[in-house]
Amino acid sequence: MDVAQPRPSTPGGSAAEDMNYLFRLSPIPSLVLSASCRIAKASDSFLSAWNIHPPARCVGLQLDELLESKLRPGFRTDAASLGALIDAAISAREERTSAPLHIGYVSLWSAKIMPIFNADELLALCLEWRERPNPTSFLDGELISTGLGTDEAFRILVQAVKDYAIFLLDTKGNIATWNTGAELHKGYKKEDIIGKHFSIFYGKEDLAINKPQMELEICLREGRVEDEGWRYRKDGSRFWANVIITAVYKDGVHVGFGKVTRDLTERKASEARLISVYEESERLKSEFLANMSHEIRTPMHGMLSACSLLLDTPLTDKQRDIASIMDESGKVLLQVINDILDYSKLASGSFSINTDIVGVTSIITSVVRSVQATLQPTVYFELFLSADLPKSAQGDPLRFRQIVQNIIGNAAKFTEKGSIRVRASLQAEDRDSYTVMTEVTDTGIGISEDATRGLFTPFTQFDLTTTKRYKGTGLGLSIAKALAELMGGQIGYRPSPERHGSVFWFTVKLRKIKSLDQIQQWDRQASSEHVAAHAGELTPAEKQRRLNDAAPLKSLLLVEDNLINQKVMVGMLRQLGFKNIELAGNGSEAVSIVRAKPAAFDLVLMDISMPILDGNQASTQIRNNGILVPIVAMTAYALKGDKERCLEHGMDDYLSKPVDRKRLTAVLYKWICERDDYRKYTGDLSSKYSHSNNVTRDAEPYVKDIRDVRDFKDVKEAKPSNIPFVSQLGAAKSTKEGSSEEADSSPKDILAAKLSDATELISAKLRSAADIVGENLSSGNEGRSGSNDDLAEWKRSNSTTEGARDEGSNRHNDVNSANDAEGVNGA
Amino acid sequence: MPDFGDNVDVATFAQILEMDDDEADRDFSKPLVFNFFEQAEETFGKMDTALANKDLAELSSLGHFLKGSSATLGFIRVKDSCQVIQQFGHKLNLDGSPEPDEQVCLAKITEALQSAKEDMAKLETLLRKFFGEGSD
Numbered sequence: 001m002d003v004a005q006p007r008p009s010t011p012g013g014s015a016a017e018d019m020n021y022l023f024r025l026s027p028i029p030s031l032v033l034s035a036s037c038r039i040a041k042a043s044d045s046f047l048s049a050w051n052i053h054p055p056a057r058c059v060g061l062q063l064d065e066l067l068e069s070k071l072r073p074g075f076r077t078d079a080a081s082l083g084a085l086i087d088a089a090i091s092a093r094e095e096r097t098s099a100p101l102h103i104g105y106v107s108l109w110s111a112k113i114m115p116i117f118n119a120d121e122l123l124a125l126c127l128e129w130r131e132r133p134n135p136t137s138f139l140d141g142e143l144i145s146t147g148l149g150t151d152e153a154f155r156i157l158v159q160a161v162k163d164y165a166i167f168l169l170d171t172k173g174n175i176a177t178w179n180t181g182a183e184l185h186k187g188y189k190k191e192d193i194i195g196k197h198f199s200i201f202y203g204k205e206d207l208a209i210n211k212p213q214m215e216l217e218i219c220l221r222e223g224r225v226e227d228e229g230w231r232y233r234k235d236g237s238r239f240w241a242n243v244i245i246t247a248v249y250k251d252g253v254h255v256g257f258g259k260v261t262r263d264l265t266e267r268k269a270s271e272a273r274l275i276s277v278y279e280e281s282e283r284l285k286s287e288f289l290a291n292m293s294h295e296i297r298t299p300m301h302g303m304l305s306a307c308s309l310l311l312d313t314p315l316t317d318k319q320r321d322i323a324s325i326m327d328e329s330g331k332v333l334l335q336v337i338n339d340i341l342d343y344s345k346l347a348s349g350s351f352s353i354n355t356d357i358v359g360v361t362s363i364i365t366s367v368v369r370s371v372q373a374t375l376q377p378t379v380y381f382e383l384f385l386s387a388d389l390p391k392s393a394q395g396d397p398l399r400f401r402q403i404v405q406n407i408i409g410n411a412a413k414f415t416e417k418g419s420i421r422v423r424a425s426l427q428a429e430d431r432d433s434y435t436v437m438t439e440v441t442d443t444g445i446g447i448s449e450d451a452t453r454g455l456f457t458p459f460t461q462f463d464l465t466t467t468k469r470y471k472g473t474g475l476g477l478s479i480a481k482a483l484a485e486l487m488g489g490q491i492g493y494r495p496s497p498e499r500h501g502s503v504f505w506f507t508v509k510l511r512k513i514k515s516l517d518q519i520q521q522w523d524r525q526a527s528s529e530h531v532a533a534h535a536g537e538l539t540p541a542e543k544q545r546r547l548n549d550a551a552p553l554k555s556l557l558l559v560e561d562n563l564i565n566q567k568v569m570v571g572m573l574r575q576l577g578f579k580n581i582e583l584a585g586n587g588s589e590a591v592s593i594v595r596a597k598p599a600a601f602d603l604v605l606m607d608i609s610m611p612i613l614d615g616n617q618a619s620t621q622i623r624n625n626g627i628l629v630p631i632v633a634m635t636a637y638a639l640k641g642d643k644e645r646c647l648e649h650g651m652d653d654y655l656s657k658p659v660d661r662k663r664l665t666a667v668l669y670k671w672i673c674e675r676d677d678y679r680k681y682t683g684d685l686s687s688k689y690s691h692s693n694n695v696t697r698d699a700e701p702y703v704k705d706i707r708d709v710r711d712f713k714d715v716k717e718a719k720p721s722n723i724p725f726v727s728q729l730g731a732a733k734s735t736k737e738g739s740s741e742e743a744d745s746s747p748k749d750i751l752a753a754k755l756s757d758a759t760e761l762i763s764a765k766l767r768s769a770a771d772i773v774g775e776n777l778s779s780g781n782e783g784r785s786g787s788n789d790d791l792a793e794w795k796r797s798n799s800t801t802e803g804a805r806d807e808g809s810n811r812h813n814d815v816n817s818a819n820d821a822e823g824v825n826g827a
Numbered sequence: 828m829p830d831f832g833d834n835v836d837v838a839t840f841a842q843i844l845e846m847d848d849d850e851a852d853r854d855f856s857k858p859l860v861f862n863f864f865e866q867a868e869e870t871f872g873k874m875d876t877a878l879a880n881k882d883l884a885e886l887s888s889l890g891h892f893l894k895g896s897s898a899t900l901g902f903i904r905v906k907d908s909c910q911v912i913q914q915f916g917h918k919l920n921l922d923g924s925p926e927p928d929e930q931v932c933l934a935k936i937t938e939a940l941q942s943a944k945e946d947m948a949k950l951e952t953l954l955r956k957f958f959g960e961g962s963d
Contacts, residue, residue, distance in 0.1 A: 564863050564896035571846040571855055609891050658839050658898040 029109075033125040037063045037086065046129060050103065067101070075102035082111065085152075089113040090122060099152075100132040108132040165261040169245075171254055173198050173216055185241075185263055187234035198259065201231045203238065219245045219257060231261065240268040289340060296337050298579050304330045339475035343482075353486050358395040358510055360436055361385050364424050366598070367404045371412045378417035386425035390434045393510035398599070399483050400508060403491075404438060406476040407504045411442035418443025418501070432512055435489070439505040446500045447493065455493055456481040484508060540662060543669040544576070550673050551577030554602040558583050559590040559618065560634070561610040565657075569605065569634075572661055576668065586610045587618030591625075598627045603671050606651065608635040616649040623650035628678040630671045634659060829957060834950050839901030857958045863896055867905070867947050874912070874940055883929065886936055887916025893943075902950055908943035912936050 020041070023030065029046035031039055042058050050070060052058045058066055063086075067079040078101040089096040093115060100108035114126040158166050158179050165182035167175055174197050178190040186193075186201060193200075199212035206212070206229060219225040224246045231241040242262045248255055307327040315323060368383055375381070411420045420442045427437035447455065456477050477491075484491040488509030496503050538546070556573060558581055560566045566583060573581055582601070584590040587610050594601065604622070608615035619631050632653045633646035646654050653667050828837065828844070847855045870893045877885040890912030897906040914921055915932040926932055 562866075562892060562895045562899075564859060564866060565899045567859055567862070568843060568846075568899050571843075571859075575846055607895075609888075609895075657895060658836075658901065660839075661842055 029129040031063075031127040031129070033063055033127065035122045035124065037083075037125070039063060039066060040124065049129070049131070050109075070103050072102040072105060078102055086113055086115075086125060090115045090125075093117060163262070165259075167259055168248065169198055169216075169257040169259055171256055173212065173257070176256060182261070185233070185239070185261060186231075192234070201261075203230050203232055206230075215243075215245055216257065219247050220254070223247055228264065239263045240265045297334065300330060300334050300337070301580065304334065336475070339479060342479050343475050353396045353399060355394055355511075356397050357392045357513070358397045358400050359392050360389050360400070360424060360510075361391075363397060363401045364404055364422060364438065367401060367408055368422060370596075371405075371408050375412055375420075376416055379412070379415050380419050382419055382421040384421070384423040384425075386423075388426040389424060389436065390426070390510065390512070392513060393434055393436075394513055395487060395508065395510040399487065401599075403480045403483050403506055403508070406480045407438070407440045407506065410476065410504070411440050411444060411502070415442045415444030415501070427507055433488075434510045434512065435507050436510060437505060437507050439503060441496055441501065441503045443496070443501040446495060446502050452493060456491060480506065540665065543673070544665050546673050547665060547669045548577040551668075552579050554578060554672055555580040555582065555600055557581075557590060557593060557601045557604045557629075559585075559587065559604060559610070559615065560607040561585050562607075565607070569659065572659065572664060575661075576665060587613030587615055587621075590618045591621045594622050594627055594629065595625055598625070598629075601629050602677075603668065604629055604631045605655075606631050606633050608633055608646065615651075616645065619646075619649045619651045630675070630678060632667055632671065829953075831950075831953050831957075834902065834904050834946065834953060836901035836903045839899070843900060853958060860900065860954055860958065863900055863902075864947075864951055866896060867893060871940070871944055871947070878933065878937060878940065881929070881933060883916045883918065883932060883936075885916075887913045890914075890916055890936075902946075904946040905943055905950065908939045908946060911939035912943070915939075 023032070023041055024044050026043045027045055028043070029049045030041075030043040031046060032041040034040050039059050039061050042052070042055060047053070047055055047058060050058075057069075064079055064083065067082070068076070071078055078099075082098050082101060085096050085098045095112055095114045098111045098113065100110045103109050109129045109131055111127045111129050114128070115122060116124045116126060158177075161179060161181045162184055163181055164179075165185040166179050167182050168177040170176050174195055175193050178188070178193055182193075183189060197212075199207060202212055211227075211229075215225050215227060224244065226245075227243045229241065229243075230238045231243070232238045240263070242264050244260045246258045246260075248258050304327065307323060307330060310323050311320065311327060364385065365383070368381055372381055408420070408422060420440065422438070422440050424436065424438045426434055428435040481491045484506045489507035491506040492504070494503050494505075495501075556578055558566065558569055558573070560569060560583070566585075570581055570583070582593060584593055587606075589612075590604065590606065591613065594604065606615040606619060610618075613621075615633060615635070619633075622629070622631065630653070631651040632655055633651045634655045634657055635646065653671065655663060655667055828841065831837070831840075843856050843859065844850075844853070847853045870889055874886060874889050877889060890909045894906050894909035894913060897903075897909060911921065914923075915926065915935045918926050918929070918932055920926045
């Protein structure tokens with residue numbers, strides 16, 4: 001058959017000829033191949049488009065031969081891929097469209113392959129070619145030069161990927177395709193899963209919050225969504241997955257979602273391992289710091305006390321100088337250690353701020369007083385306390401003191417002559433809080449501009465700047481900064497504008513004490529805590545364990561004149577875990593030690609019979625100074641009334657000598673672990689110094705009653721009807737007898753009844769006090785000045801003392817406490 | 828612990844011994860007890876002087892002082908004698924009733940001091956033996 005022979009274009013020829021003729025003139029460049037891929041016909045449009053002259057260079061050749069001559073060098077593999085596609089079309093008996101073939105130097109042609117069958121016999125293949133628009137660059141063409149058609153290539157690629165589950169969802173979220181990776185990851189076979197909703201992979205929690213649907217919605221809105229979380233396999237096991245869902249559009253119409261899932265279980269596990277290793281190392285670091293600080297502190301205390309003993313002995317000037325250097329360096333070192341402890345606590349966030357009453361003026365005054373002692377004679381203090389400073393507010397008094405101490409202490413350390421001006425004022429006030437500004441200006445050496453930058457930063461940098469040049473801690477300011485920030489304030493530095501020197505300032509936010517209610521609430525809280533503590537009585541062993549835990553951080557003052565007893569007590573206290581034990585040899589020494597450091601000790605153990613000043617007198621003096629530290633008497637008096645006498649002198653508890661370790665443990669546990677720190681404000685203080693333990697116990701219901709009375713007073717104030725006090729008292733008896741059902745009584749009646757009960761209690765208390773006075777007078781040869789002390793006590797309890805500690809005024813009994821509370825309320 | 832008879836209150840003394848880190852060298856209790864011997868000797872000397880001066884107040888105070896440490900260590904016989912000295916120094920009988928006669932008081936104190944010294948000597952022998960005959 002010679003198709004190349006041109007025919008006259010006359011219509012009405014044979015049908016075969018017509019078809020040939022039409023084929024030749026077809027505008028679509030076309031080839032007809034025999035079943036063995038030999039080119040049987042080529043349209044004129046093909047020959048011209050592929051630039052083939054004469055037709056014999058094409059017709060009669062194998063397709064491969066033609067392609068070989070026409071394909072762009074470097075793209076010969078296009079022929080193989082076309083061949084493969086032809087085979088695919090034949091076996092599928094369907095038409096296929098090839099990827100573009102690189103023809104000549106610039107053209108891209110793709111072929112639509114149509115196999116033509118007569119029953120099962122392949123007659124021919126028809127190839128219609130279409131020229132593809134040229135890609136923007138030649139290089140791009142390489143992307144699809146895999147020898148496969150693009151779609152085919154991607155299909156195979158996706159299908160073959162094992163490390164990722166890649167599949168398509170339809171618009172509703174039902175699974176439409178499934179690859180090997182998906183099968184491996186999720187454990188479902190393709191036939192199990194196609195058509196199921198993809199929420200099958202999610203856990204209960206995710207389903208409960210409708211996460212799958214949400215993800216699709218977000219994806220539609222934003223085009224894509226990424227999520228990490230647990231996904232479940234067919235067998236119920238789970239893996240930590242990273243999931244990316246992409247909305248898939250075809251011709252601008254949303255057709256479904258592409259979903260790619262990666263298994264991150266390994267990564268997640270290694271992250272978790274890293275985190276736990278990090279946490280563990282942090283914990284070990286803190287622990288190490290805390291332990292080391294303790295380990296260092298203990299011998300330091302020994303060294304310092306030895307040093308101060310040494311300084312008390314006759315020394316030559318040179319020896320004294322050397323010993324003083326030891327002493328001073330030791331103290332600095334101790335401060336460094338304490339700072340490191342604080343700092344590690346602050347850094348680990350385990351530092352907590354307490355809520356108590358802060359007396360700004362009293363704290364600043366007391367710090368100034370204590371620092372004054374260390375000043376060079378050429379330096380003087382100027383203290384300006386603004387009148388608008390709050391008398392008392394809520395905050396952490398110890399931490400506030402720590403900041404003040406640090407800044408004023410620094411000023412004192414770096415100032416050799418001139419003045420240190422401390423100015424405290426109210427910077428701002430709102431409905432709930434005060435912001436208090438404290439500013440310390442000194443005429444000291446000042447700080448170079450370079451050093452100011454590292455001033456408040458943690459000790460790694462700080463170490464390099466300041467501590468090397470001046471001995472000192474170097475941590476103090478960064479601690480002060482952290483503390484100020486914990487208390488809602490700021491801290492800062494500027495050079496002194498007037499002369500050389502520094503200005504350090506800081507602010508703290510203190511909450512207002514709003515009402516009497518608030519104080520009462522604290523009272524109740526405190527008393528309910530105590531009830532709770534009593535309810536779960538601990539075994540002695542447990543008490544000892546707890547005491548042992550608390551002991552290393554507590555400071556005790558042991559007052560004992562007999563050296564042997566002193567040694568034994570120290571031995572016992574050390575056994576119980578106490579590390580900071582200061583000693584005093586007589587009452588007078590004890591008083592001056594406690595007065596110098598009013599908040600330093602957690603407890604004082606006081607011998608009674610001592611030279612110079614006995615334990616009773618010493619305790620009275622300590623109380624007269626408004627210091628509330630618990631004092632436990634130790635006495636060999638085994639006489640009746642001794643215990644009462646101790647309590648009467650302001651002591652809190654009693655140990656008989658020889659001191660039994662179990663009893664010592666119990667008493668120390670009670671005052672150190674069970675009771676609130678005396679440095680905090682609690683309503684408990686008011687009942688603490690009643691004159692004898694018996695009375696205290698009897699007074700418990702009385703104390704409660706007085707509180708109730710206080711509450712009812714508020715009720716009364718709310719009502720306009722003001723019944724005279726006397727008539728209430730008069731009504732008391734009758735109501736008490738008349739109605740046993742308090743539920744029916746009016747507040748007024750209850751008040752009256754309670755007042756009546758209270759009166760009885762007061763009379764009992766007075767009687768018992770009178771008995772004690774009587775006893776004192778009859779056994780007055782113990783060298784005590786009984787009645788004078790009692791008088792002083794009485795006076796004190798009836799006047800509101802403006803002591804160093806505001807809390808100090810709230811003492812003795814609840815009647816006074818009620819008055820004081822009103823005072824605060826009114827302030 | 829060996830039997831110290833009624834010279835030593837075992838419970839109290841055991842408490843002291845427990846504070847030793849090492850039972851072999853007893854570095855807490857041993858110097859403590861030996862210090863006590865010195866303290867006792869010194870106090871007895873002062874008591875002799877006070878007795879010669881008929882200074883009852885001083886005697887009472889010294890009695891109280893030594894009573895404290897002897898009680899702490901559990902040396903009860905010494906402690907009891909000291910209690911007697913303290914009481915009569917206060918011109919009180921042991922039951923707390925007044926004893927206005929100074930001569931009676933002085934006589935009782937002399938007697939108590941003597942027995943305290945004797946008890947102390949016995950105690951010292953026992954304890955020096957217990958601590959392995961102190962060389963210090």
